[in-house]
Amino acid sequence: MTKIYAGIAVAAMAGLLGGSAYWVYSNQSGDKYAQCRGGQVGGGSIGGPFTLVNSKGETVTDKDVITKPSLVYFGYTFCPDVCPLDNARNAEAVDILEEMGLDVTPIFISIDPERDTPEKMGEFASIMHPKMIGLTGSEEQVKAASLAYKTYFKKQDSGDQYYLVDHSTFTYLMMPGLGFMDFFKRETTPDQLAETVACFIGAS
Numbered sequence: 001m002t003k004i005y006a007g008i009a010v011a012a013m014a015g016l017l018g019g020s021a022y023w024v025y026s027n028q029s030g031d032k033y034a035q036c037r038g039g040q041v042g043g044g045s046i047g048g049p050f051t052l053v054n055s056k057g058e059t060v061t062d063k064d065v066i067t068k069p070s071l072v073y074f075g076y077t078f079c080p081d082v083c084p085l086d087n088a089r090n091a092e093a094v095d096i097l098e099e100m101g102l103d104v105t106p107i108f109i110s111i112d113p114e115r116d117t118p119e120k121m122g123e124f125a126s127i128m129h130p131k132m133i134g135l136t137g138s139e140e141q142v143k144a145a146s147l148a149y150k151t152y153f154k155k156q157d158s159g160d161q162y163y164l165v166d167h168s169t170f171t172y173l174m175m176p177g178l179g180f181m182d183f184f185k186r187e188t189t190p191d192q193l194a195e196t197v198a199c200f201i202g203a204s
Contacts, residue, residue, distance in 0.1 A: 036199035037182055046172065046180040047072075048148035052109065052135040055122025065133055069201055070105040071184075071193075072172040074151045076112035076165050077124045082186070083108075084128075090171055091129035092190035093197065100194070102201055109145055110136040111153040112165050173197055175204060 050062045066072075071090045075083035090106045097104045106129055110116035113136050121134030136142070146153060153167035171193070173181040181200050184193050 032203050033200055036203055046150050047174055050145035050148055052137040052141055053118050055118050055134050057118045066174050066176050068103055068105055070107050070174045072107045072174055074109045074111050076110050077116050077120055082169055086169055087128045089190050093193040096190060096194035100198055102198055106132045108132055108134050111142055111167050113137055113139055113142050
């Protein structure tokens with residue numbers, strides 16, 4: 001009798017585990033990017049239409065710029081440390097992805113239009129990576145883009161031209177036709193970033 005009860009218990013446990021596995025699979029199978037997210041939730045309301053100015057002084061929209069998988073970062077060229085380091089990390093990830101046969105665009109959007117002219121953005125972007133696109137615009141255009149991406153920035157009024165700007169430091173993975181896929185914090189390494197981006201591209 002004990003063996004019978006034990007057998008029933010094992011069968012019940014197997015059924016429970018099987019049912020749990022099926023529930024997990026059935027709930028994740030609807031999201032083909034689930035294995036890429038690392039616990040982050042994609043989609044949502046991050047990102048959206050914007051109108052900015054490129055390094056040639058041309059007015060461009062998000063559809064003109066995000067024509068392939070893109071890493072979008074908001075910052076400014078006078079940033080003493082964070083922005084150069086984050087953009088360099090993104091550039092390195094793009095190189096790693098290129099070695100994997102994947103074409104990804106790094107995009108740098110200024111939140112300091114007062115000093116970041118199109119020429120200045122172009123110079124900064126070209127130093128960082130030949131594929132990098134630098135964008136600026138009017139105060140209204142920059143604010144609208146920042147709001148679309150839910151970023152934060154605030155000028156520290158020092159009374160001179162050497163002011164700093166506080167700002168958020170996330171990098172966003174955007175896909176044409178799909179929009180926001182995931183974001184990356186500063187501590188994400190180039191290899192980790194590249195691996196995640198490759199996963200999204202492979203699953204798309």
